Amino acid sequence: MARNEPLDFENEDDPLLPAPRPAKRSKVIGMDDLLLDYFQSGKKDKLKVKAAKSKHGPKGGYDSGEEDDRATQQEITVCKIFEEVQQKGKVMDARDDVPPWGQQFFRCQNPPSNLSNGGVENCHLLQSFSAIEDIGFDLEMHQGEGFLEGMLLDGWLLNLVRICGFVEDSVASWTLTNLLHSPNEKLQVSAADFWDGILSLDEAGEPLVNLGYFPSYSVLKRAMLSYGYLFDTSGTKASISGSTAAGGPDDSLPHNIIAWLRVVSACCKIRKVHSIFSPSEAEELLAIAISLFLDRRLEGLLLVLGDCLNSLILYFNTSEWETSCVMVAESIAQRVTLDLNCLRVVDCITGTNKRSKILRSQVALQLLKISFGLKVANVEKILKLVTSINVKEKECDFFRLYVYLVLMDNLLFSSDAFRDKTGMVDAWRNYLRNCSTQIGCTDWRFYAPKARNKASYLLQGSILKKSSGDGKSCVR
Amino acid sequence: MAASHAPASVAAATDGVIEENVMAILDSSGIKDSRDLHDDRAAFLEAVRSTCLASDNPSVPSWRMYDGVFQILQNSSSLELAVASFHLLTELGKQYPRTYVADSGGHQSLVVVKESWVPFLFGNGAVSSEIGGNVRSSDHLFDPSRFSLLIEAIVEPTNGTDDNNGIKAIENMMLFQYLVNTLEADFVPRQIATKESLDWVIFRESLLSMLLGSRKLVFKSFVKNCMCILLNQYYHEAKDDYEDIIPSERETESTSYHNFSLNYLSFELKKTLISLRKLFVMVMKLDLTRKEADTLGLTSRADRFRNSIMDIILDELTYNSSYLSPFLLAFVERKWKLEIILQYFSKYCGKGAVRTRRSDNSQEDLKLENVLNFFVTATSAKAIVRKMSAEIAQLLLTHAYQACLSAEDANSNSADTPEKVGATLQEISSNFIAAFQNIRKVSPDIQISPFEKEALFTAATLVRKLKSKERFKQEGTPGLAA
Numbered sequence: 030m031a032r033n034e035p036l037d038f039e040n041e042d043d044p045l046l047p048a049p050r051p052a053k054r055s056k057v058i059g060m061d062d063l064l065l066d067y068f069q070s071g072k073k074d075k076l077k078v079k080a081a082k083s084k085h086g087p088k089g090g091y092d093s094g095e096e097d098d099r100a101t102q103q104e105i106t107v108c109k110i111f112e113e114v115q116q117k118g119k120v121m122d123a124r125d126d127v128p129p130w131g132q133q134f135f136r137c138q139n140p141p142s143n144l145s146n147g148g149v150e151n152c153h154l155l156q157s158f159s160a161i162e163d164i165g166f167d168l169e170m171h172q173g174e175g176f177l178e179g180m181l182l183d184g185w186l187l188n189l190v191r192i193c194g195f196v197e198d199s200v201a202s203w204t205l206t207n208l209l210h211s212p213n214e215k216l217q218v219s220a221a222d223f224w225d226g227i228l229s230l231d232e233a234g235e236p237l238v239n240l241g242y243f244p245s246y247s248v249l250k251r252a253m254l255s256y257g258y259l260f261d262t263s264g265t266k267a268s269i270s271g272s273t274a275a276g277g278p279d280d281s282l283p284h285n286i287i288a289w290l291r292v293v294s295a296c297c298k299i300r301k302v303h304s305i306f307s308p309s310e311a312e313e314l315l316a317i318a319i320s321l322f323l324d325r326r327l328e329g330l331l332l333v334l335g336d337c338l339n340s341l342i343l344y345f346n347t348s349e350w351e352t353s354c355v356m357v358a359e360s361i362a363q364r365v366t367l368d369l370n371c372l373r374v375v376d377c378i379t380g381t382n383k384r385s386k387i388l389r390s391q392v393a394l395q396l397l398k399i400s401f402g403l404k405v406a407n408v409e410k411i412l413k414l415v416t417s418i419n420v421k422e423k424e425c426d427f428f429r430l431y432v433y434l435v436l437m438d439n440l441l442f443s444s445d446a447f448r449d450k451t452g453m454v455d456a457w458r459n460y461l462r463n464c465s466t467q468i469g470c471t472d473w474r475f476y477a478p479k480a481r482n483k484a485s486y487l488l489q490g491s492i493l494k495k496s497s498g499d500g501k502s503c504v505r
Numbered sequence: 506m507a508a509s510h511a512p513a514s515v516a517a518a519t520d521g522v523i524e525e526n527v528m529a530i531l532d533s534s535g536i537k538d539s540r541d542l543h544d545d546r547a548a549f550l551e552a553v554r555s556t557c558l559a560s561d562n563p564s565v566p567s568w569r570m571y572d573g574v575f576q577i578l579q580n581s582s583s584l585e586l587a588v589a590s591f592h593l594l595t596e597l598g599k600q601y602p603r604t605y606v607a608d609s610g611g612h613q614s615l616v617v618v619k620e621s622w623v624p625f626l627f628g629n630g631a632v633s634s635e636i637g638g639n640v641r642s643s644d645h646l647f648d649p650s651r652f653s654l655l656i657e658a659i660v661e662p663t664n665g666t667d668d669n670n671g672i673k674a675i676e677n678m679m680l681f682q683y684l685v686n687t688l689e690a691d692f693v694p695r696q697i698a699t700k701e702s703l704d705w706v707i708f709r710e711s712l713l714s715m716l717l718g719s720r721k722l723v724f725k726s727f728v729k730n731c732m733c734i735l736l737n738q739y740y741h742e743a744k745d746d747y748e749d750i751i752p753s754e755r756e757t758e759s760t761s762y763h764n765f766s767l768n769y770l771s772f773e774l775k776k777t778l779i780s781l782r783k784l785f786v787m788v789m790k791l792d793l794t795r796k797e798a799d800t801l802g803l804t805s806r807a808d809r810f811r812n813s814i815m816d817i818i819l820d821e822l823t824y825n826s827s828y829l830s831p832f833l834l835a836f837v838e839r840k841w842k843l844e845i846i847l848q849y850f851s852k853y854c855g856k857g858a859v860r861t862r863r864s865d866n867s868q869e870d871l872k873l874e875n876v877l878n879f880f881v882t883a884t885s886a887k888a889i890v891r892k893m894s895a896e897i898a899q900l901l902l903t904h905a906y907q908a909c910l911s912a913e914d915a916n917s918n919s920a921d922t923p924e925k926v927g928a929t930l931q932e933i934s935s936n937f938i939a940a941f942q943n944i945r946k947v948s949p950d951i952q953i954s955p956f957e958k959e960a961l962f963t964a965a966t967l968v969r970k971l972k973s974k975e976r977f978k979q980e981g982t983p984g985l986a987a
Contacts, residue, residue, distance in 0.1 A: 126540075129540075154966070157966075157969075158962060158965065158966060166941070166945075166953060166958065166961055168958045168961060168962055176958075176959070176962075179955050179956075179958075179959050180959050180962070180963075183955075183956050183959055184837075184907065184911075185907070185959045185960065185962075185963045188907065188910040188911060188963060189910075189963050189966060189967065192910065192930070192967060193967075193970055214768075214771075218775075287772070328584055328585045328588065329584050329588055329675075329769040329772065329773075330772075331588040331589060331592055332588070332591075332592055332595075335592065376551050379554065379558070379559065379596075380554075380555070380558075380559035381558050381559055381596065386559065443559070445561065482530075486526060486529070486530065486552070489522070489526045490526065490555075490556070
């Protein structure tokens with residue numbers, strides 16, 4: 030048993046280790062106890078020695094005592110100075126601290142006023158039933174919509190539709206309206222399950238259900254508008270960012286957003302047999318999905334958002350992707366502020382497949398382009414501009430540098446477009462080396478340590494990338 | 506399925522350096538406030554992602570890196586980090602599976618990378634320390650008793666006031682989801698590999714079997730706790746409804762998460778329930794395989810005897826019939842739901858055969874068709890209803906009918922009926938309606954719940970549609986309009 034438990038000093042080193050459980054082995058002497066004992070006994074010994082000295086030679090003892098006092102007084106003053114500096118440092122930190130990521134894209138909601146149910150109570154499904162045989166029960170069919178809601182909630186509607194292989198348009202649009210606008214959470218989930226179920230292909234690649242009605246971009250966009258999503262980019266950047274905005278009014282919260290994201294993902298699944306969105310519409314949806322990563326209140330939805338993002342990225346045809354990717358990156362770069370938010374966006378495009386790598390690199394490029402006020406995205410020019418930042422200058426903005434370092438690295442290394450341009454890669458590595466050596470270890474200016482650490486981390490990474498690449502070619 | 510398995514040796518040379526470089530991010534020396542700590546952890550997760558998933562020649566994360574990510578999932582006290590580490594672990598599991606099926610010349614064989622990291626700890630822990638090369642702390646890993654403690658923590662979350670907006674409860678639920686995903690990723694390939702010939706040893710060595718076979722986990726109370734979570738869902742929902750009535754009170758009462766963001770607690774609870782059902786189904790499959798292996802004489806004394814999960818569930822449902830409705834609503838996996846219902850019926854209407862451990866394949870299993878036949882006339886229905894109440898009979902029939910429908914879809918051939926049903930959909934549907942009519946004859950005052958009404962509507966609609974389909978076929982008219 031005992032050998033599996035960590036030694037006490039291990040716990041101290043690692044902040045991540047859970048607080049030790051109330052251990053039953055408190056009787057065992059820990060490393061710390063020994064150390065403490067040692068110091069205490071050491072002090073005592075010294076005292077003893079001093080005492081012994083003062084006894085044996087009163088003169089020398091007096092001197093050394095004075096020396097001792099002086100030393101402790103010095104120690105105290107040094108400690109005081111240190112504390113003062115620390116305090117100052119904290120104050121400086123607090124003043125200069127950048128807000129954590131977080132940007133809101135939602136303003137006040139304006140629920141659509143004329144939500145009709147599309148006359149769903151007159152649908153064929155319910156009407157034809159009242160005409161047929163009496164089965165001896167009062168099914169309360171006169172409730173119409175209420176009865177259909179129950180069917181949807183309990184899953185019978187999906188069962189029925191899958192077996193018949195057909196959905197009436199009025200029923201389909203009614204479920205979509207519920208999905209996008211119903212305040213009832215259970216109804217949203219059931220409707221999203223319903224659409225997920227009918228927008229699927231069977232093993233042969235055929236649609237499971239014949240549909241005449243599909244969710245369209247305009248319906249999805251209208252829903253987003255009603256949630257208060259800010260489509261125009263100009264006003265967005267001015268919108269409150271940071272965690273302080275998190276306590277905003279409850280009504281700006283899009284309650285149907287999970288269902289919205291799910292139905293968008295579902296729509297992408299059947300591209301092979303039916304393209305629901307045009308390329309430009311898909312671009313806009315992708316930009317919306319990416320922007321949602323920045324909303325603090327949606328941070329728990331990382332997986333749902335990531336799923337939607339991936340579905341949309343894979344929605345495009347190969348021929349469309351090249352231009353669409355640039356369009357999306359431009360649109361995102363215009364919406365996002367150039368602080369920790371833009372780094373968050375780059376991080377959230379996970380780069381686990383080829384397309385997402387390209388998108389990540391492209392977003393970094395567009396962000397840098399906007400940041401330097403360039404008209405054309407010229408990588409060499411951007412590289413020159415970044416590497417011309419002199420870290421020795423007093424006015425050097427280390428936070429900006431930090432952002433540039435991350436973006437530049439993503440631009441160069443996310444995709445393999447620049448891998449072979451050794452000139453650029455070497456220039457970049459030299460600059461990283463300069464950053465990591467020229468920003469002094471004692472430089473505690475705002476973000477200077479972070480920029481230095483980042484630079485040396487990236488430098489290590491790029492060396493490793495290069496060496497492993499070389500190793501590979503040697504083997505071949 | 507298993508994507509690119511990066512051969513461990515290629516990256517091994519640089520591994521140590523990469524590991525040091527990544528682990529250095531977590532180094533907490535220097536000035537640190539909580540914000541810095543948070544930033545460092547986020548940067549660490551991103552670094553692991555980029556070196557192990559997104560780079561050109563991704564390298565297998567080392568045990569220390571896995572440990573770091575897993576500890577962030579457990580102790581970050583931040584929703585952002587918990588979600589990010591969960592996401593990362595899930596993707597790492599997909600990229601570097603510990604167990605997978607290799608297709609070698611048309612023959613599928615199982616590959617288990619024994620030195621892979623797992624969040625579980627079995628036995629006395631010697632295994633993990635030896636493989637890791639050096640002795641390491643394993644407090645953060647889950648041994649069977651800690652796994653059952655986790656379930657208990659989910660059943661009875663500590664009061665939300667002392668922990669940060671219920672973040673601990675969310676963390677626990679995510680942990681559970683991740684652990685179940687890991688069990689599943691280990692179990693499914695074993696099933697695929699043994700499809701043709703049963704090899705009990707492969708199942709005995711599965712993480713799931715080792716977890717449940719341990720003495721440290723009391724299986725019966727574990728299952729009961731899991732059922733509690735499934736049943737509690739309806740308690741939570743009832744509470745939600747209540748809170749909807751008095752919105753003002755809700756706002757003041759609830760913690761800040763509920764005020765300014767979506768209700769993540771209920772969002773994660775939903776995902777936890779899915780994981781829980783996944784776990785139940787896996788255990789049922791394991792039990793079934795075990796039974797088969799028992800009859801073939803493949804098991805040995807090394808396999809500790811354990812009650813089957815089905816028996817425990819059935820006992821619980823029989824003794825507390827109020828559990829029936831919420832449990833069947835929550836447990837939607839159609840095949841196993843049907844199985845539970847059929848076994849429940851067989852307790853009341855079976856031939857009374859005593860099932861012994863090694864001789865229970867002798868009798869024909871009950872099918873839905875047989876069950877509906879019990880209700881085919883008013884007299885036979887009366888006999889059953891006397892044993893179990895009419896309400897329960899209706900409830901079970903309705904759920905069985907839904908399970909039977911979920912198996913079907915438009916393109917499936919109506920000639921071959923799914924197992925355990927035993928009749929065509931049309932027959933089942935008409936018999937279902939007839940059964941309800943007969944139950945009503947026996948007990949005229951019986952209430953019919955909305956759920957059952959919807960079922961009757963569905964059945965009647967289907968009967969009509971299928972009849973007209975048949976008529977079209979006979980008349981030779983192609984095409985079918987609804």
